[in-house]
Amino acid sequence: MSDEWSLNPSSPVPLHRQIYDYMKRRIMNGEWPVGTRLPTQRDLAAKFQVNRSTVVYALGELSADGLIAARVGQGTVVANNTWSLLAASPPPDWNRYVTSGLHQPNLQMIQQINRAEANPGFLRLGTGELSPELLPTDQMKQVFSGSMSSRFSLGYSEPKGSLYLREIISAYLQTKGIDASPASILIVSGALQGLQLISLGLLHAGSTIFVENPSYLNSVQVFQSAGMQVHGIPMDRQGIQTESIGRLKRQHNAALLYTIPSFHNPTGVLMPSERRGELLQTCIQERLPVIEDDVYGDLWLDDPPPPPLKAGDRQGLVLYMGSMSKTLGPGLRIGWIVGPEPVMERLADIKMQTDYGSSSLSQHAVAEWLSSGLYEQHLHRTRAALTSRRDSMLAILSKHYQELAEWSIPQGGFYIWLRLVQPVAMRLLFEQALTEGILLNPGAVYDRQDQQHLRLSYAYASLDELERGLLRLAALIRLNSCREF
Amino acid sequence: MSDEWSLNPSSPVPLHRQIYDYMKRRIMNGEWPVGTRLPTQRDLAAKFQVNRSTVVYALGELSADGLIAARVGQGTVVANNTWSLLAASPPPDWNRYVTSGLHQPNLQMIQQINRAEANPGFLRLGTGELSPELLPTDQMKQVFSGSMSSRFSLGYSEPKGSLYLREIISAYLQTKGIDASPASILIVSGALQGLQLISLGLLHAGSTIFVENPSYLNSVQVFQSAGMQVHGIPMDRQGIQTESIGRLKRQHNAALLYTIPSFHNPTGVLMPSERRGELLQTCIQERLPVIEDDVYGDLWLDDPPPPPLKAGDRQGLVLYMGSMSKTLGPGLRIGWIVGPEPVMERLADIKMQTDYGSSSLSQHAVAEWLSSGLYEQHLHRTRAALTSRRDSMLAILSKHYQELAEWSIPQGGFYIWLRLVQPVAMRLLFEQALTEGILLNPGAVYDRQDQQHLRLSYAYASLDELERGLLRLAALIRLNSCREF
Incomplete structure (x- = not known):
């Protein structure tokens, strides 16, 4: 449960007493409210790195105090704290809250x-x-010292993110063959947040999303938690197979296709140029919008990958996603979506309702890395x-x-x-x-x-x-x- | 629509032609896909700072090209681009997507x-x-230079946020009379994200949230978008009135009460100590969990406010929220929630599904400000x-x-x-x-x-x-x- 406390082996206080004191304190100040389930004796012994008998002794004391109790089917739970004994009515049942939210827990x-x-x-x-x-931790410090910091602000940024950063990303995308004005770019706190905004802003419950099978998307619950289905399309060594997309689209009334054409997660497959063309044509024909996840695109090892699908998109069919998480550092939490301007405005409105924008420190850092040449180095x-x-x-x-x-x-x-x-x-x-x-x-x-x-x-x-x-x-x-x- | 482009008055290209070229480019590369609604002539003239006749001329050219058209009830919309004319089937109808998402648009x-x-x-x-x-923009640079940066990492942080920062916040909360272990603290990207995690993780559609009337919560759609009701409770000069809470709770089966006891948004009211005690007692009696929003607490002008409700909470009834947005800078996007550990673990799991955590740059900055004394200064x-x-x-x-x-x-x-x-x-x-x-x-x-x-x-x-x-x-x-x- 806790992730920071540990026993003091050199203390004169016996170990079982240290465990007792620690657990009692957590219970008494409400951090472990009534109904909280304790880890098993074995897990507690492993956590505290003591013999199981030491844990059993401490739990016995807590039980004698009436603070914990064994419950059928639940193991040992917090039964009381002094204040709940004193209070006229029992405290709220957080377990009911924790298990009743809309969002699905992770697998x-x-x-x-x-x-x-x-x-x-x-x-x-x-x-x-x-x-x-x-990760270039030391170099990151340079970004915040000296003359590079003149564009930095601690205030809120624009709804679509810092205009300065979007201008720089617009120029960076040009090198990949993507022609996008800053107004068609939305800064997000990592690509995962981009997917969440799309699920909240553009789709409705019951929608079907096509993905490669296997796909990174199955490892996150972002669409599933919003009540959407994820349907896998078979892959071969060139990436997603396009023949069945039309038939399946009509069958499932799919709303979007999600693909990672460059260095696919988890298979590592690189979709060659010809397959990219086929996929884009199929999606144009089927009027099936595409999310192109290109977070690995800069990490080619032998030769640069073919241009992204987005570079060939003249209809605004493709929502293109990039990120600094795989290259500069996931801790920055900076990514971007590129797509039709009305779509970006809708997503920006939802982002403002979600977190009021991404960290200005991180946005500034990314702008400086991209524009100074440090990123390319x-x-x-x-x-x-x-x-x-x-x-x-x-x-x-x-x-x-x-x-x-x-x-x-x-x-x-x-x-x-x-x-x-x-x-x-x-x-x-x-x-x-x-x-x-x-x-x-x-x-x-x-x-x-x-x-x-x-x-x-x-x-x-x-x-x-x-x-x-x-x-x-x-x-x-x-x-x-x-x-x- | 666009937020960055402007006319070049010293160019030899006539203004109407510049407008035509700009709009054609946005249409042709799919940034304004078919169906996109253009601003009115008046708004376009204001945006480009030209006479309305200049705009009318440019729009006439685009219309003659077949790129835009007037539609009853919709104004002028993008009608075609060359590629959609060439393609066998029309492009996807983004407008249908934009208006059909789960999330409500802002008022x-x-x-x-x-x-x-x-x-x-x-x-x-x-x-x-x-x-x-x-805002202390210049001082922020110091945090990233010199010896202060040893604890900084560009990697992902723990699910509840940087342990280093949570230890420092734990000590900072102690000064307000709140006894919280780091394991009971969750770092969020601002208090708004904290509210969103609560709405996704702890409540179900149809739940009722009590708020002060008026309340900041009515200015954001975070609970309403998740299908929850927000019900206002009257205030007086000492804050929310407690007499009716019990009756209303039974009537509405309320799930939570949200309050800003210190320097309330929007009324500025400071809830005195006695009213805080009454409110906490009422909520204990009614088993009504409380969200205490204390983002203004550090900004007292005459005397420090009374201790937060959380300081008197021994049952784990109160979810306490703080933030750096009102004091150090909203651009940091760093806040925290304090509450029972099982509840924080549930919210941390959802946060990992939402954005994989908050910016490590921002977390580091806040840790250094709080621990160095810079924040207090x-x-x-x-x-x-x-x-x-x-x-x-x-x-x-x-x-x-x-x-x-x-x-x-x-x-x-x-x-x-x-x-x-x-x-x-x-x-x-x-x-x-x-x-x-x-x-x-x-x-x-x-x-x-x-x-x-x-x-x-x-x-x-x-x-x-x-x-x-x-x-x-x-x-x-x-x-x-x-x-x-």
Whole structure:
């Protein structure tokens, strides 16, 4: 539950008493209100790094005080605090609130991944971020010192985001063949927020969104929580297959198609120019608007990718999304959507209702990076580092996974989509690896039916960790593929 | 529509041709897709600062090209672009998407206010922000240079936000009498996002939220868009009246009560200690959870306010919200919610689904300001500046509004809630003032029924502007209160 408190082993106060005091304090000041479920004895022992008997002793004391109690089907819960005993009526039942909101909770496995990612102890084999050592933390300081800061403001920005930044992004998009005025650009707090604004502002419950199968979109609940269906379209080595889109569109009355043409998440596939043309033509013919997610486009390793779909869009069919999260740093929380101006105005109005705009510090930083040439220099370094990491991972795979799995060589982005030759009880593999401190991204996160893939990322863990983790993973895969299940 | 393009008067290209070229370009690359409604001739002439005949000429050319056409009931719309003529089927109807999303658009008057606030030309008499001259822009640079930056990271932060920042906020809350562990604190991108997370995570459609009448909550659609009702409870000079809460709660089956006890928005009222105790007792008795919005609490002018409701909450009944937007700068987009840990975990999970957390640059900046003492020094200066601004506004009101209006002396925050003695056609007054470049915040923004109040703010406009604006406003009020309507 708590993420910051720990026992003091050198204190004269016995450990069970420290645990008792800590838990009592949380209960007494209402941070753990009546009805809060406590972790199991085993989890508490692991959390406090003590023997289970120490936890049992502390819980016994709390129970004797009447503060906690065992409840059938719920485990141990907070039963009272002194104030609720004194008060005429019981306190509000927060559990009822917590379970009754409109928004769906994240999938359990994704919640586990989110939590493990917040714990620096895990070896992360699939994390879709640049390693902290590849982020330009020191250079970021320069942006806020000296003469570069003259355009910086601490006030609210315009509804579509800082005009200064939008002008710079407009010029940057020109280099990709996209002709977009600043008025057609909306700054968002990362691409995920862009998707949320689209779901709130342009679609209604019951709408169907087409995605590649597998797709990043299945790992977030943004459309599903708004009551929309996500329907997967098969992929091949060139990306989404276009033949069935027309028939399926009429069948499902689809409202949008979401695609990641460059260095697809999770498969790493790069859609070649010809397929891009086919996809755009199909969507024009079917009047099917497109969300083009291009957050990996700058991270090509061998050659630049073909121009985005948006560069060939003369009808305003494509909503194009970019972001700094995969290149400059996810902590900035800056992305952009490009599309028809009336659509951007609608989304900007909703954004103003949601969070009054994105951080002006972050907007300023991105504007300075893009306009000063620092961003391009950083990309240059990042591409070199990612190329070397990719090649190392491929070498490890060639050495240890020949009989276990199949994979393609990614031309950019972060991912290798590892296909296991033998089926494996993936949930079990995930849990076993987690116990050993290794965090995996199983295919089911991106396609509920998948039991045969893992998303590997060469971007996050250190080379040493990658080697260690992949070796151990190979052993776990061997262990599990022999079992009956 | 566009917010950045302007004519070049020194170009050899005639003005009507420049307008034609500009509009054709936007249409041809899909930024103004087929169906986009153009502004009226009058608005276009004002926007481009040309004679109406120049606009008429340019529109005539576009119409002759078949690119635009007049439509009954819609004005002039984009009718075609070359590509849609070439394509076998018409482009998607974005208008249908724009009008069919789940989320309600902002009230028209609020959209007008948002737009006018993005235009630096307006004199803003009611804006709820610190004047740019009061924001510590230069000092912000220091935070990112030198030794202070060691804790800074460009990566994602933990689901509840940077632990480092939450530890510092925990200590800061202690000074207000609030005992909250970092695990009970959630960092949000401003208090508005906090409200949105509560609406998505804890409530269901049809829930009723009690608010003070009038209330800031009526100026945002955050609960209404999620299908919830907002019900106003009467106020007096000590804040929300508590007698009717129990009866109304049973009548409406209310789910939450939202209150701003310190320097209420829009009335400026400070709830005294005794009323706070009554309110908390009533809510405990009725098991009615409370959202305590304390974003103005640090901006006391004469004496510090009584302790927050949260300081007396031992049951976990109160969700307490704070923010840097009113003190250090709205552009930071950093606020926090404090409440029972299971509730914060639910909200953190939804936040991860919404935007993957708040800007790490902004979180770092707030942590450094709070922990270094810079924030307290800044508050000291800000209080002195606001006191002097408040006193000046009161002097202007005493001199020019004696027979027109009534008001109280605010003890903190930004606002004077001006009650007009004679009823006035408020919508007309708002529009007239807007035509003269003066932006007002009418009472109806905070209470749909209100026709008698204006929210004045002494925080934003310069003293010179305040004097000029208030003088002109007095004349407009006199003019309108004489009219029949």
